[in-house]
Amino acid sequence: MTEERSIARMLAEIDRRIIYLLLFIVVTVPILRPVAMPLAVSPDTKQYYKVLNALGPDDIVLFVLDTEFSGYMEIQSGVLASARLIIEKGAKMAIACSHPEATGIPPMMFSYLRDVMKRYDYKYGEDYVVLGYIFPNEAAVASSAQDFHGVVKEDWQGRPIKGTFLDRIHDWKDWSLIAIFSTGVRSDAFIRHYGLRGTPMVINCIGVMIPTTKPYVDTGIFKALLPSMRGGAELEKLINAPGPGLAAMDCFTFGHYLVIIFIIIANIGYFGYVRRRAER
């Protein structure tokens, strides 16, 4: 009995640095040495794929990077896989940022997608335009929904957007789709000023946003939701283009197993030592 209690006490009082260290090792090792664990595709991702796969050369997509740089790491796979699919479908793409740090993302994105852009002859001005930081606040989003060219006149390098495919855009109804890649900076404003009016929208958001974003899928404001990095990995699998998402799934799997083990250990420690001590 005494021995049991001492084990329970040891489990209840594990130094948190050991937990951090183990999690660090378990997550880092698969990045250095990938294992390629199997992955199932969720209905959410299938729905997201269906919406993007229905795009054609006549469609124009507003590709909104609603993220700061640290959060981008979580949705990077979704951003890259979605952009690749849009390029493959031949749809036009206007890339906009709603956070100053997001302005560094498009060059990295196109550097990664260089091969597929070359293969599909996807050209700047004809097929895509980088608008830069154009949505600093809700007023800018609201105005762009009513008079797009009143708010945006140039691309990120100061070149006029007149004469590009964006001539076809006047207000909220002219976009074929708004794809938001969000850590929650400005996505609510798009819901209020585009989604509510009926512009088709999809979102790839970070994990903590999923519970608050899902209700908007039920209301039909978002046509589909790509959940976190896991969704990005599933999309990579669906479009047969392995990228950072699929490579990260090993880390996810091992990380989640470790947390389940820690939850069991913590409960043994709690019921075997902490609670008994409190009862005494």
Add this chain to the structure above:
Amino acid sequence: MTPLDLIIAIVAAFLSMCMFSTLYGKSSPLYALAEESYIGFGTGLTVVVNVLYIYRTGILGIKAGNWVLILGIILGIMVLFRVHPKYDYIARLPIAIALGAQFGLALRTTIFTGFLDQIRATIVPLFSGDAQTILYRWTIALCVIFMLTFFLYTIELKGPLKWSATIGEYMMYIAFGAIFAQTFMGRLALFVGTMQYLATPPWKKPILVASMVIVLALLIALDKTGLLERWTPEE
């Protein structure tokens, strides 16, 4: 790989590992270095991007003849008075206008997106669709009823109402568990994404491993010699 790529990889890996040094459990000058660098970088970038935004939308707009934008520029300059203790009251006016405009724009539509549409999405046919759809709809309908009864504060909960409230309470616990799991997945994804960025392409891997070893060795050495606390700047 260019020399610039190499420098970026080294700085990124070293500063990231310095950030993770907080997991050591003690304040450290390495963490302070990384934190201050990030704040400096973030502030600098935000200032540059926003000034550029003001120039493109404001100054160029005025030059093109859109005189009403001058009002915006004046209001923007008025905000800067906030740094002056004697005239900081001047900043209240533009801030009040900005807040009012924000509330007006948001509240007008939130009643639909956050309230009416959500109620409408809950009131759905319970007997149509395939088995999975029916199951989902029943789950949503029942959960809403059970949880709403939990939040009835003005009457005493007895009999079936009490049962309903108790079931609602347990359903909320399940929901909290799901939210925690999503949050954990998100935080893990942030960490994994950062580590991937530091380890891809493969030539970055030795830099990452070396940064880990150097930062850990520095932490232990500073801790053992008592310099960890002495060299950490005060908050």
